[in-house]
Amino acid sequence: MVGAIGLVLFDLDNVLYDYNRRRRAERLSAITGIAADHISAAIWDSGLERLGDAGTLPRDAYLQAFGDRIGFPVGLADWLDARRAAMSPNGPMLALVERLRASVGVAILTNNPELLTDHVDVLCPELRPLFGDRIYASASFRAAKPDVTCFQRCLAGLAVEPSAVLFVDDLPENVAGARAAGLHAHHFTSVEGVRRELAARGMAM
Structure with a gap:
């Protein structure tokens, strides 16, 4: 097993939801x-x-x-x-989160204005039952990924250390930014890839 993860932090667009x-x-x-x-x-x-x-x-x-x-x-x-x-839910990823949240914390950090999180129940009704209030727009931290400040402020609000977080994003530059901030990170290309990453960390899904 590689390191102990207490929180998996997900991107939204083109990870949990397809976005066109x-x-x-x-x-x-x-x-x-x-x-x-x-x-x-x-x-x-x-x-x-x-x-x-x-x-x-x-x-x-x-x-x-x-x-x-x-x-x-x-x-x-x-x-x-x-x-x-422009959005549609990624069913397999949301099903994975449903299983994952039984054993580890989950949250969202998305590069978006606060209008998205203000109205997340209209735009993404599947998210609240899975993530509760842990759905964050970068704008609320006055910085956007891949700026390390965005990650630092988000984790400060979550009261979790970077070394205990696995971040999942579809953009390589955001993955690099997360690693620069001290998080573990996975470049999302498929739900199967996420499953393999989690399994390597002792969280078989």
């Missing part, structure tokens, strides 16, 4: 009448989403900037509608 940014842009296009390519460039290519993830923009300022960038006012209901349209 193109589908989100297309849904926003249907709502606003603005081309999806323009929306993608205005929101994601411009760096606005990164500002939201890092908590640089408060909730209202983020929504205002979101609409300003694409040239159409986007209210909370429309933002949630488009976000929800």
Whole structure:
């Protein structure tokens, strides 16, 4: 067995839920009448989403900037509608978490604005029964992965030492950031890979 793990910290998008940014842009296009390519460039290519993830923009300022960038006012209901349209639960991963939580702590750290965690029960209704209140947006820590500060502030809130945490994320740079912060980390590519990682640490699923 490799080290004792007391908490498994999961990314959300493309780990616990499949997330399709193109589908989100297309849904926003249907709502606003603005081309999806323009929306993608205005929101994601411009760096606005990164500002939201890092908590640089408060909730209202983020929504205002979101609409300003694409040239159409986007209210909370429309933002949630488009976000929800881009997401679908990863059933095998959620089933793994259900089994895992019987023996070890589980939590989520996602690069997202606080609007996501404010409305997680609308966007991701499967999560609350599994994770309770341990669902954290990077914006609440005023830093985003892979910044080590994001991990440090999250673990301080959870009152757990980095050496007791296994972090699971689909982006190699976030995995590297977690390791730099002292966490164990697994680069997510499949549920089978997570099972193998857990088994190597004495947590056969």
